[in-house]
Amino acid sequence: MVKQIDIIKPSKIFPNQDLVCLRTMVHDDPGSIDTYLKIGGYEQLKQILKKKTKPEAILAELKTSGLRGRGGAGFPTAIKWSFMSRDYDGMKYLVCNSDEGEPGTFKDRDILRYNPHQLIEGMLIAAYVMGTRVGYNYIHGEIWREYELFEKALDEARDHGFLGENILGSDFSFDLFAVHGYGAYICGEETALIESIEGKKGQPRYKPPFPATYGIYGKPTNVNNTETFASVPWILEHGGQAFQDLGVENSGGVKLFSVSGHVEKPGNYEIKMGTPFSELLNMAGGIWHRRKLKAVIPGGPSTAVVPAALIENATMDYDGLQKIGSSLGAGSVIIMDDSTCMVSALKRLSYFFYEESCGQCTPCREGTGWVYRVIKRIVDGKGTREDLELLTDVSKKISGRTICALGDAAATPVLSFIKHFRPEFEYFIQHGHSMVNTK
Amino acid sequence: MIHADDIKLIDKELKKFPDNQKQSAVISALRIVQTRHGWLSKEHISDIAHYLGMPEIAVMEVATFYNMFNLEPKGKYQITVCTNISCMLRNSDEIVQHLEKKLGISFGEVSKDKKFSLKEGECMGACGSAPLCLINNHTMHEYLTTEKIDQLLASLK
Numbered sequence: 001m002v003k004q005i006d007i008i009k010p011s012k013i014f015p016n017q018d019l020v021c022l023r024t025m026v027h028d029d030p031g032s033i034d035t036y037l038k039i040g041g042y043e044q045l046k047q048i049l050k051k052k053t054k055p056e057a058i059l060a061e062l063k064t065s066g067l068r069g070r071g072g073a074g075f076p077t078a079i080k081w082s083f084m085s086r087d088y089d090g091m092k093y094l095v096c097n098s099d100e101g102e103p104g105t106f107k108d109r110d111i112l113r114y115n116p117h118q119l120i121e122g123m124l125i126a127a128y129v130m131g132t133r134v135g136y137n138y139i140h141g142e143i144w145r146e147y148e149l150f151e152k153a154l155d156e157a158r159d160h161g162f163l164g165e166n167i168l169g170s171d172f173s174f175d176l177f178a179v180h181g182y183g184a185y186i187c188g189e190e191t192a193l194i195e196s197i198e199g200k201k202g203q204p205r206y207k208p209p210f211p212a213t214y215g216i217y218g219k220p221t222n223v224n225n226t227e228t229f230a231s232v233p234w235i236l237e238h239g240g241q242a243f244q245d246l247g248v249e250n251s252g253g254v255k256l257f258s259v260s261g262h263v264e265k266p267g268n269y270e271i272k273m274g275t276p277f278s279e280l281l282n283m284a285g286g287i288w289h290r291r292k293l294k295a296v297i298p299g300g301p302s303t304a305v306v307p308a309a310l311i312e313n314a315t316m317d318y319d320g321l322q323k324i325g326s327s328l329g330a331g332s333v334i335i336m337d338d339s340t341c342m343v344s345a346l347k348r349l350s351y352f353f354y355e356e357s358c359g360q361c362t363p364c365r366e367g368t369g370w371v372y373r374v375i376k377r378i379v380d381g382k383g384t385r386e387d388l389e390l391l392t393d394v395s396k397k398i399s400g401r402t403i404c405a406l407g408d409a410a411a412t413p414v415l416s417f418i419k420h421f422r423p424e425f426e427y428f429i430q431h432g433h434s435m436v437n438t439k
Numbered sequence: 440m441i442h443a444d445d446i447k448l449i450d451k452e453l454k455k456f457p458d459n460q461k462q463s464a465v466i467s468a469l470r471i472v473q474t475r476h477g478w479l480s481k482e483h484i485s486d487i488a489h490y491l492g493m494p495e496i497a498v499m500e501v502a503t504f505y506n507m508f509n510l511e512p513k514g515k516y517q518i519t520v521c522t523n524i525s526c527m528l529r530n531s532d533e534i535v536q537h538l539e540k541k542l543g544i545s546f547g548e549v550s551k552d553k554k555f556s557l558k559e560g561e562c563m564g565a566c567g568s569a570p571l572c573l574i575n576n577h578t579m580h581e582y583l584t585t586e587k588i589d590q591l592l593a594s595l596k
């Protein structure tokens with residue numbers, strides 16, 4: 001039985017995109033299975049099952065495509081999939097990470113509501129390649145409507161025989177379930193997510209062992225981001241080379257960029273890797289209220305902030321952003337105009353990491369708290385000259401000494417904000433108020 | 440006692456996991472029970488522990504770890520406003536101030552008539568439509584303005 005939920009229609013579709021993961025958006029009722037079938041959806045799965053395609057052939061196509069993990073780390077997907085042993089004949093799991101909660105990231109939500117079936121087909125193909133029988137899609141607790149929509153999509157897929165035992169009469173079986181978090185950013189980290197699926201606190205595990213050998217219930221598990229899986233059916237349909245060719249060297253294909261903050265048209269833009277930043281900014285309508293660009297966090301707060309002058313000539317791809325000392329992360333482009341007080345912005349980010357640290361590692365637990373208190377002190381007008389060195393020092397001591405990457409993520413904004421906007425911090429400390437005339 | 444309708448919902452969640460891994464349904468079970476009662480009392484925790492065959496302390500650990508669980512009574516309508524960076528850049532502070540003024544409460548408080556409570560939220564993964572809020576963890580209201588807040592509050596009976 002398929003639950004009735006209102007059709008979700010995008011309020012606006014931005015022009016000039018190269019739609020892959022969001023290609024259904026130009027149709028009515030984009031999220032329905034009818035729409036997905038109409039554009040050739042589930043055809044790749046059907047072909048694979050009919051031709052009994054060798055998993056190696058699919059991996060080769062993925063390798064050619066240059067697809068890298070879209071969850072932030074950018075690990076090549078073909079290599080990750082090859083870590084899962086096909087010889088292991090016990091239970092193996094597949095997990096989709098839809099827990100996006102890094103400030104500025106909201107792309108997976110649009111895949112869930114506008115093109116859930118492409119995600120499901122991508123996961124089916126992954127399950128076929130890696131020999132996993134059961135999968136979970138772990139969805140951020142706050143986007144409840146998308147959770148319900150995804151459950152509806154699962155019901156539709158089951159009704160059409162795409163999920164369950166002996167799919168489309170083949171000997172391939174796979175079932176997929178939606179699960180959800182309930183307000184813990186750290187559960188986006190893959191081993192914390194696995195703990196959470198086991199019904200525990202979301203505290204990251206030591207690695208190794210990696211999930212590919214020891215994941216859910218100790219069984220081999222592969223975790224990928226929503227956008228990663230959703231790219232796969234398109235790649236098989238058009239060929240790995242076609243995907244690679246959309247992008248640039250080292251950054252194959254297209255990427256969803258979540259543009260938020262001070263732009264006229266915040267939203268998701270699915271564009272070619274290597275697109276100039278200026279073009280993306282134009283697509284997003286330019287800076288809000290025609291003010292001036294001040295700084296950009298190009299990949300979410302775990303990537304370094306860059307001043308306008310540095311990013312204005314950069315391209316949006318892995319290497320392009322690395323060249324200016326930042327990284328692509330999850331493609332979460334946070335735009336700040338010249339009315340932004342960088343000290344207050346950093347205060348909010350530091351509070352986030354302090355609040356979301358799971359508390360297992362001393363440097364992260366204590367360090368994030370310390371950093372937040374010092375920045376708060378500065379914002380309260382009680383900063384001292386030594387505070388900037390203290391912040392730098394404490395942040396450097398968190399980095400590299402923790403179980404998971406949240407520690408490094410917490411240090412990155414502090415170090416990069418102070419590096420690029422030191423005079424603004426010094427001014428605040430000296431005068432007890434912001435250098436910026438906030439609105 | 441867990442409400443019979445909630446047992447049905449929890450059983451549906453249990454089907455997603457192996458028979459010997461009932462604990463995996465604990466977040467859903469807590470969410471289902473909280474949705475009915477607005478918060479989770481010691482009894483609720485213990486009922487869930489019993490039903491899933493878990494130690495109470497293990498259920499409690501989960502309930503305290505995840506921020507969307509309420510371990511004390513809240514208003515009939517709990518309004519969570521995201522104040523994180525992307526929302527902050529779109530003036531979420533104005534929304535918060537407006538709510539505080541209209542409801543006479545701050546973050547973490549419940550109104551005298553127990554109708555409303557306010558909570559500060561972290562990123563909800565919807566920053567493109569900032570500023571935004573979540574009512575009782577389920578309904579999101581996006582592109583907020585002070586006028587929209589007025590309408591929203593008037594619609595919550």
Ligand SMILES: Cc1cc2nc3c(=O)[nH]c(=O)nc-3n(C[C@H](O)[C@H](O)[C@H](O)COP(=O)(O)O)c2cc1C
Pocket residue numbers: 068069070071072073074075080097098099100101102185186187188189190191223224225226228229404405406409
């Ligand atoms: C603190 C933290 C939060 C993370 N949050 C997410 C997330 O919300 N979504 C996601 O896909 N990956 C997230 N990751 C990365 C995952 O651990 C993992 O690398 C990713 O899901 C793998 O998928 P991919 O290879 O397709 O990118 C996070 C990592 C850390 C350290």
Ligand code: SF4
Pocket residue numbers: 186203204356357358359360361362364365402403404405406407
């Ligand atoms: S680095 Fe922080 S969030 Fe990650 S495991 Fe350690 S304490 Fe937890």
Ligand code: FES
Pocket residue numbers: 102103104105521522523524525526527561562563564565566569
């Ligand atoms: S920062 Fe508010 S929803 Fe993401």
